[in-house]
Amino acid sequence: KAGVTQTPRYLIKTRGQQVTLSCSPISGHRSVSWYQQTPGQGLQFLFEYFSETQRNKGNFPGRFSGRQFSNSRSEMNVSTLELGDSALYLCASSLDSGTSGVQYFGPGTRLLVL
Amino acid sequence: AQSVSQHNHHVILSEAASLELGCNYSYGGTVNLFWYVQYPGQHLQLLLKYFSGDPLVKGIKGFEAEFIKSKFSFNLRKPSVQWSDTAEYFCAVNRYNAGNNRKLIWGLGTSLAVNP
Numbered sequence: 001k002a003g004v005t006q007t008p009r010y011l012i013k014t015r016g017q018q019v020t021l022s023c024s025p026i027s028g029h030r031s032v033s034w035y036q037q038t039p040g041q042g043l044q045f046l047f048e049y050f051s052e053t054q055r056n057k058g059n060f061p062g063r064f065s066g067r068q069f070s071n072s073r074s075e076m077n078v079s080t081l082e083l084g085d086s087a088l089y090l091c092a093s094s095l096d097s098g099t100s101g102v103q104y105f106g107p108g109t110r111l112l113v114l
Numbered sequence: 115a116q117s118v119s120q121h122n123h124h125v126i127l128s129e130a131a132s133l134e135l136g137c138n139y140s141y142g143g144t145v146n147l148f149w150y151v152q153y154p155g156q157h158l159q160l161l162l163k164y165f166s167g168d169p170l171v172k173g174i175k176g177f178e179a180e181f182i183k184s185k186f187s188f189n190l191r192k193p194s195v196q197w198s199d200t201a202e203y204f205c206a207v208n209r210y211n212a213g214n215n216r217k218l219i220w221g222l223g224t225s226l227a228v229n230p
Contacts, residue, residue, distance in 0.1 A: 042204070043220040043223075045218065056217045102163060103160070
């Protein structure tokens with residue numbers, strides 16, 4: 001089975017712009033979770049989608065949003081980018097609701113905001 | 115607030131040394147516990163997990179972890195590390211309860227460097 005894929009792998013944006021990241025889960029997995037990873041803050045949970053519904057949400061501002069499509073692919077959008085949004089954004093998929101804890105991670109999208 | 119604490123942020127060992135990475139959590143209810151590992155240039159992957167039963171769990175590559183409920187701890191151990199164990203190690207706790215408000219709480223990670 002193919003693993004979790006994320007596109008693009010690298011992205012450079014400027015403050016104020018918006019960005020959309022994409023994640024394709026492992027075939028058959030219905031749950032997709034998004035995380036922001038930074039050296040100082042570790043892994044911060046953004047949100048989880050299961051069967052096109054947002055099941056959980058972390059403590060991020062409304063500039064961060066997401067959605068999931070009927071084929072379980074998910075997108076994450078960040079509007080009005082800030083310098084502090086520079087990070088590695090990880091997507092993880094799991095068979096059931098991602099809150100069981102067993103997740104399969106993608107390689108991440110490294111976002112640099114200038 | 116719930117939290118997961120990993121006591122060591124950076125650990126440097128020589129090959130064949132023994133490893134123990136600490137993980138403590140603050141939630142008192144039923145939990146599922148995990149260690150994930152991120153090797154340089156690779157994806158985060160599950161190292162081992164505890165759901166129930168024997169509190170000593172075995173994972174991949176010779177790692178094990180012991181769940182001590184009274185101490186709210188889930189420390190990761192390996193008797194003899196190898197250079198290839200150089201990686202970042204994350205402890206995560208999933209609080210179990212009914213309803214939808216469940217999510218993994220992650221520690222900040224421990225960076226392990228093993229010198230050959």
